[in-house]
Amino acid sequence: MAQAFRSPFSIKAKYMKKITLFLMMAWACGQALAAPALSPKEAATATELAKNNGCLSCHALDEKIVGPAYSKVAAKYGDDKDAAVSLAQSIRNGSQGKWGRIPMPSHGNMSNEDILLLARWVMSTHK
Ligand code: HEC
Numbered sequence: 001m002a003q004a005f006r007s008p009f010s011i012k013a014k015y016m017k018k019i020t021l022f023l024m025m026a027w028a029c030g031q032a033l034a035a036p037a038l039s040p041k042e043a044a045t046a047t048e049l050a051k052n053n054g055c056l057s058c059h060a061l062d063e064k065i066v067g068p069a070y071s072k073v074a075a076k077y078g079d080d081k082d083a084a085v086s087l088a089q090s091i092r093n094g095s096q097g098k099w100g101r102i103p104m105p106s107h108g109n110m111s112n113e114d115i116l117l118l119a120r121w122v123m124s125t126h127k
Pocket residue numbers: 050053054055056057058059066067068073086087090091095096097098099100101102103104105107118119122
């Protein structure tokens with residue numbers, strides 16, 4: 001008989017917990033797909049690379065200098081899973097006509113590994 005008197009609220013609370021957990025997990029997965037996560041160490045290395053290779057004389061995170069803001073680049077390609085790879089190509093070979101009339105010079109002297117890290121770093125600035 002005690003069963004019959006169980007408050008409907010406690011049942012609801014139990015489901016709410018499950019639903020909240022589910023939503024949090026879905027959100028976390030979405031985040032992981034949208035912005036391939038960089039470890040703090042990778043992010044620090046990427047920032048150094050960007051400084052040492054002159055990227056930051058033409059780019060900033062949030063405003064256009066000579067080249068587009070990195071957050072704009074990340075937003076433009078945000079849904080594209082292969083974005084980092086195609087950005088790496090743009091960085092290595094140079095790029096022209098995607099953002100305006102000023103071209104980006106090529107960076108053929110950098111290692112593929114460094115370039116890919118920079119590309120992933122740019123994508124991680126997506127808000
Ligand atoms: C001389 C200035 C200059 C330098 C140095 C420079 N960029 Fe660029 N960058 C640009 C310009 C201009 C564009 C836009 C090119 C276009 O319209 O296609 C651009 C575009 C980009 C894009 C977007 C490419 C795309 O496919 O949409 C990325 C990512 C990028 N730069 C990253 C970098 C990184 C990383 C470095 C350093 C290794 C770097 N840039 C150095 C000027 C520069």
